[in-house]
Amino acid sequence: MQRFLKDFLPHIVILFLFVIASLAYFSPVLQGKQLFQSDIVQYTGMAKQQNDFREVTGQETYWTNSAFGGMPTYQLGAKYPHNYIKKLDLALRFLPRPADYLFLYFMGIYILFLVLKVDYKLAFLGALAFGFSTYLIIILGVGHNAKAHAIAYMPLVLSGIFLTFRGKYAYGFILTTIALALELVTNHFQMTYYLLLLVIIIGIAYLIDAVKKKKLAHFGKAVGVMAIGAVIAVGLNATNILATKEYADTSTRGKSELTINPDGTPKLASSGLNYDYITEYSYGKLESLNLFIPNFMGGGSGDPLPENSETVEVLLRMGASQQDANQVLNQVPVYWGEQPIVAAPAYIGAVVIFLALLALFLVKGRLKWWIIAAFLLSLFLSWGKNFSFLTEFFIDNIPLYSKFRAVSSIQVIIELVLPILAVVGLHQFFNGFEKQERKKKALLFATGIAGGAALVFLLFKSSLFDFASPYDTYFLEDLGLPFVEAMREDRMSLMTSDTIRSLVFVLLAATSLWLFLKAKLKETATVTLLAILIVIDLVGVDRRYVNNENFVSARQVEAPFEKNGADVQILEDDGYFRVYDATTNPFNSGRASYYHNALGGYHAAKPGRIQDLDDFYLNKGDIGILNMMNVRYIITQAKNGGAVAQRNPYANGSAWFVENVMLAENADEEIRLLDSLNTKETAIILKDFLSEVPLDKIVRDSTATIELVSHQPNHLVYEAATTSPQLAVFSEVYYPHGWNAYINGKPAQYIRANYVLRAIRVPSGNSKIEFKFEPQVVTTGSTISLASSLLLLAMILGTAWFTYRKRTSHSSD
Numbered sequence: 001m002q003r004f005l006k007d008f009l010p011h012i013v014i015l016f017l018f019v020i021a022s023l024a025y026f027s028p029v030l031q032g033k034q035l036f037q038s039d040i041v042q043y044t045g046m047a048k049q050q051n052d053f054r055e056v057t058g059q060e061t062y063w064t065n066s067a068f069g070g071m072p073t074y075q076l077g078a079k080y081p082h083n084y085i086k087k088l089d090l091a092l093r094f095l096p097r098p099a100d101y102l103f104l105y106f107m108g109i110y111i112l113f114l115v116l117k118v119d120y121k122l123a124f125l126g127a128l129a130f131g132f133s134t135y136l137i138i139i140l141g142v143g144h145n146a147k148a149h150a151i152a153y154m155p156l157v158l159s160g161i162f163l164t165f166r167g168k169y170a171y172g173f174i175l176t177t178i179a180l181a182l183e184l185v186t187n188h189f190q191m192t193y194y195l196l197l198l199v200i201i202i203g204i205a206y207l208i209d210a211v212k213k214k215k216l217a218h219f220g221k222a223v224g225v226m227a228i229g230a231v232i233a234v235g236l237n238a239t240n241i242l243a244t245k246e247y248a249d250t251s252t253r254g255k256s257e258l259t260i261n262p263d264g265t266p267k268l269a270s271s272g273l274n275y276d277y278i279t280e281y282s283y284g285k286l287e288s289l290n291l292f293i294p295n296f297m298g299g300g301s302g303d304p305l306p307e308n309s310e311t312v313e314v315l316l317r318m319g320a321s322q323q324d325a326n327q328v329l330n331q332v333p334v335y336w337g338e339q340p341i342v343a344a345p346a347y348i349g350a351v352v353i354f355l356a357l358l359a360l361f362l363v364k365g366r367l368k369w370w371i372i373a374a375f376l377l378s379l380f381l382s383w384g385k386n387f388s389f390l391t392e393f394f395i396d397n398i399p400l401y402s403k404f405r406a407v408s409s410i411q412v413i414i415e416l417v418l419p420i421l422a423v424v425g426l427h428q429f430f431n432g433f434e435k436q437e438r439k440k441k442a443l444l445f446a447t448g449i450a451g452g453a454a455l456v457f458l459l460f461k462s463s464l465f466d467f468a469s470p471y472d473t474y475f476l477e478d479l480g481l482p483f484v485e486a487m488r489e490d491r492m493s494l495m496t497s498d499t500i501r502s503l504v505f506v507l508l509a510a511t512s513l514w515l516f517l518k519a520k521l522k523e524t525a526t527v528t529l530l531a532i533l534i535v536i537d538l539v540g541v542d543r544r545y546v547n548n549e550n551f552v553s554a555r556q557v558e559a560p561f562e563k564n565g566a567d568v569q570i571l572e573d574d575g576y577f578r579v580y581d582a583t584t585n586p587f588n589s590g591r592a593s594y595y596h597n598a599l600g601g602y603h604a605a606k607p608g609r610i611q612d613l614d615d616f617y618l619n620k621g622d623i624g625i626l627n628m629m630n631v632r633y634i635i636t637q638a639k640n641g642g643a644v645a646q647r648n649p650y651a652n653g654s655a656w657f658v659e660n661v662m663l664a665e666n667a668d669e670e671i672r673l674l675d676s677l678n679t680k681e682t683a684i685i686l687k688d689f690l691s692e693v694p695l696d697k698i699v700r701d702s703t704a705t706i707e708l709v710s711h712q713p714n715h716l717v718y719e720a721a722t723t724s725p726q727l728a729v730f731s732e733v734y735y736p737h738g739w740n741a742y743i744n745g746k747p748a749q750y751i752r753a754n755y756v757l758r759a760i761r762v763p764s765g766n767s768k769i770e771f772k773f774e775p776q777v778v779t780t781g782s783t784i785s786l787a788s789s790l791l792l793l794a795m796i797l798g799t800a801w802f803t804y805r806k807r808t809s810h811s812s813d
Contacts, residue, residue, distance in 0.1 A: 010120050018106040018127065022099040025132075025539070028551035029096035036552045037098075037143025041560040042602035045590025047076045049597075053713055054079075061713040062738070063773040066593040067601030068610045069578065069629055069756070070733040072247050072775070075187070075605060080239040080778060082786040085181045092182075098140040104152035105131035109419070112155035115162050116367075116420075118427050121524065125531040126423035130155075132538035133415045134294065134347035134545070141546035142343050150191035151412050153183040157195060158202070160229070164222045165206055170799045172222070177229035177792060184237040189244070190404040191412065198374050198413050205370035235788030239781025246737050246777050251605040253403050257667035262616045273405055279391060280340060281406040282384025286465075287337040290345035291414070292353045292450070293457070294541045295498035298334035298469075298491050300344040303544075305334060306493045314486040318479075336469040336491050338386070339408065344545040346411050348418055350502035351509045351534045354450045356418045358513075359425020361442035362434060367424060371417045378413035405604075426530075429513065430523050439517060447510040454503035458496065467491040505537050561594045566635045566645040570596060576654050576711050577632035578731075580618075583643050587614050592635065599629055607733065609756045616671055627652050628679035628754055630731035654708040655718055657726045657762075658683040659700050663690070670755045679754055683729050689751040693761050699724040706762070706769075714773035720762050728769070730758045738775030743767050 023030060049066040050073045053059070060080075064073050072078075080086075092107075093100035106127040113123030130136070139148050156179035164172030183192055203223070210219035234241060248254055253273065261267050268274070290296040295303075305311055311332060335342055360368070380387050381394065384407040394401045428434055429442070457464070467488040476484050509530060516526040563571075570579060579596035580586055586600030593601050599610075599618075617625045626634070632651045638644040660682040664670040673684045685695070704722035711717070720728065734752040741750040741760055744767055753759035760769065 011114075014110065014120060014124050015107065017124070018103055018110070019095065021106065021128070021131075022095055022102040025102060025137075025542075026096075026099040026551075028548050029099055032554055033551040034554050034557040035098050035140065035546075035550055036557060037141065037145070039143030040145065040557070041143070042590035043076070043143070044558070044560055045592075045594035046601055046603065047073070048594045049713060050076060050078070061773070062775055062778060063714045064593075065597045065713050067590070067598055067603070068587075068607045068733070069599050069731075070735070071601075071603075071607050072243070072735070072738070074240070074243040074247050075603065078243075080243075080785070081782040082789065083185075083237075083239065083782075084785070084789045085178075085185050085236045088178070089182055089185050098145070098148070101140055101145065101148045101152055102131055102137075104149070105136060108152050108159075109155040109416075112159045112162075112420070113423055115159040116424065118423055119430075121527045122423050122426050122430075125426070125527055125534065126419050128531055129349060129352045129419040129422065129534050129538070130416065132535060132542060133349065133352075133419070134344055134538065134541050135411065135415055137542040138344040138545050141550060146186055146188040147191055147409070147412075149186035150183060150188035150195075151416070153179060153186065154191070154195050154198075154412075154416055157183050157199070161199065161202065161226060164226050165219075167218065167222075169221070169225050170803070173225045173229050174796055174799060176226050177232050180230055180233035181236040184233060184241065187240060187244070190409070193400060193404065194378075194410050194413055197377070197410075198417075201374050201377065202370050205366040205373070209366050232788050232792050235784050236792065238784035238788065239778055242781045243775070243777045248403075248605060250735070250737075251608050252611050253605045254608055256608055256612070258612060258671065259666075260668050260672075273402055275385075275392070275395060278395065278402065278405050279384035279407055281408045282339065282386050282391075283346075283382040283408040283411065284338045285383055285386055287339075288379060288382075289457075291348045291411075292350060293454070293495065293498050293502045294345045294347040294544075295494040296345070296457075297337045298494055300545060301333060301335045301341045302343075303334045303494075305332060305490050306497070310486040310489040310493070311483065314483050315479075318483070332475075332487055332490075333469050333471050334487075334491055334494060336467055336488075338470060345541075346408075346415070347538070347541050348415060349534060349538045350450070350505040351530065351537050352419055352422050354446055354506045354509050355422035355425055355530075357449050358429065358442055358446035359421045361445055362425050362428040362439070363421065368421070371421045374413055374417050378410050378417075382408045382411045382414075384408065426527075430516075430527075436517065443510060443513055443517070447506065450506045451503055451510070454499050454506065457499050458503070461492060461495060461499075465492075465495075467495075505533060509533055561591050563595070564643045565638070566633075566643040567595050569645045570633050570635075573632070575632070576630075576708055577651060578630050579633045579635065579645075580626055580631045581635045583635055583637050586618075587611070596633075599626070599631055610733065612671060613756060617674065623648070623650065624677060624679060625674065628729075628731060628757065630654055652680050652729075652731060654711075654732075655706045655728055655730045656680060657701070657704050657706060657722070657728055661685050661695055661698075661727065663687045667755070674755060677754075679729075683727060683753045683759060684755065685751065685753055685759065692749050693751045693759075695727060695761070698727050698761070701726060716771040718769040720767045720769055722762060722764055722767075724764050726762045728760050728762045729753050730760070730771070732758050732771065734758045737777065738773050740772050740774050742770040742772065 026035065046064070046067050049064045050061050053061045060073075060078060062073050062078055064071060064076065092104065095103050109130045110123050110127040113126050114120065118126070136148065136151060157176065160172050160174075160176030160179050163175055166172070183195065186192075207219060210216050256267070259267050284297070287297050380390050384391050391407065429439055469487075472484050472487065475487065512521065512526050512529045512533070515521040516523065521529070577597065578599050579592050580599045581589060581592040584591070586592065586598070587606065588602055589600060590602035592598035613625055626648060627650050630651050630653060632648055633645045634648055635643050635645055658681060662673055662682055662684050664673055664684055664686050667686070670684055670686055677684065701722050701724050704720070704726050706718055706720040706728055709717050709719050716732065720726075733756055739758075741748045743760070743763065748760060748769075750758050750760040758771070762769065
């Protein structure tokens, strides 16, 4: 019992403190409130149909008709059979959201610090530093839950890797396998990809060390053990990975068959996203200083002006009323960086930065060097187009890098490695192996660098920086130079106040460590004081962006879109059709999807061919494309500011027979031929499909009929009557990976028509035509997941039995 109390009680207490800290920060969840997250609001709209289907039938549809004319639900929260690793994940996330993610932040990195043999008190401090990092909090505020989820499991994966490299093969294997499986279950492959880059850097560091120490055999064995674990981890997530890969190839993240742009110019060949889209959110080189000073570049795009604003004074002097001034001030950008929009600075903390600098002078060996390498690579890649030669190299040469956008988000690696370096540095500072003189020098150097940088910014800010925003020209034209100069004064004021703030925290942290060296403070007291400083520093900035005011009633989150007049009007029509919301960017909103079968939607990986239609025709107002997609209602802005539904009398309907067929040689011709095409009479068919469905015996039948008689998201039933074979076109998205066609109960071949739709040859007579979504990828993936789960369970039980036998044999000796 005494051993239990000594070994485990401190960790149990700390886990309990993590629960308290998580609930304390997000305290409104205790009142049943929920965080209003913009991205989750859009997801709620997108996922409404599938969730309703699950609630009514108890089954998964795996397809939704409510977005982009139809798409798989693989990236919309689909639930798969035998996904046992997901059940473990849900068990770990037992707290109300988003407190559950904050708890995972704390827990994952705490375990990592213990694996690194750091004292539990320092591990607790490091967990607070990591968990309360501003970027990690702000992504919860805006609803990037999957990203936060993936980041939370990163330290756990590293824990398994370090255990394995240490020679703890069995425990390392189990932890690596489970942690990586949990990482993959988060379904944010961009974050997992960045973790892989970090793991490669760590692997190179261990390889170099193994070569120097002539331990290549051990290195090879460790890598082999982890490789087996990785295979099993992938197997545990097989369904999601296979389904995501299958869909991604057809999405905007996959390779397009088009070789032309909408204007007819040649399209650059690419197997991923284009360069401008990838680098749209590139961190500025100078902007990186907000890792140390939160308001260095004005904070977030929506941050308020400082108190006693010079901009306000100028407006009032110009004769503006307070009301007019307030309207203008809501548009004033205090952020003066180059990114289109920034929710908040990626502030790591002045204390954490200072402690990381201290560690550079104390920590030796491979840990220091792989952290430096990871830090520099992440920083340089986050600059994107501002460090173009490296970015272009990675896009052109590093597999999968071009699949992801928002390169600035790779700074999550910096958010991870700097707290690790800081805590390991403190571990060195407090142990007795380093000489006092070395510690004093390290402390002086770190204080001089961090404090000196802050002083330079304070004293020479007006000489070093112009505080000019790319958007200042708009205000210069409308309000004149005095107004713009006042804005820049306010930006300088914001930077000044936060620079002083960071300097104070650096000096307080340095003083704490100096008092420890002078034996004025004990280690526990010093660690406690540093932990308090870190929490005050980080939470003080976090609360600027995510606080109690961001919480609303649960109903506002669960049902975020109120019905407007257009919705009521459309919902009175019980037919089967689509809706196009022209009151906003329809391809960047999930609102219409919440109530209707929408042609638009909100997703980071949109169906590729539907996006092509938008680029070529829809965003130019082409009514012909809306007709063939069976858009019966177009939501437009009413004169009173509300929304009104305009009925489109020319919509083609759910299915129709065509009289003519035009053959296209390739995808370019397919999409170009849609221009001004009467899709009710003529279909565009790619020449390659002729070998699958012969069209030579189709004869026009003016009496032929076809109608939709039953519809569910994953099952459509039509009845047709014709005196001769006909070609039927359906206003449903062509997706051959799971949609199967049946005519009178027998499998039938269908083809693509009009670039995005389905078409099928209907025989003469009365026919029952069915489309069923029966994705084989789910069946295959679930079988692999079950086998992987059983294999992992057997290996865990075998390890437990082996360990038990080993201990009993030692005790008998």
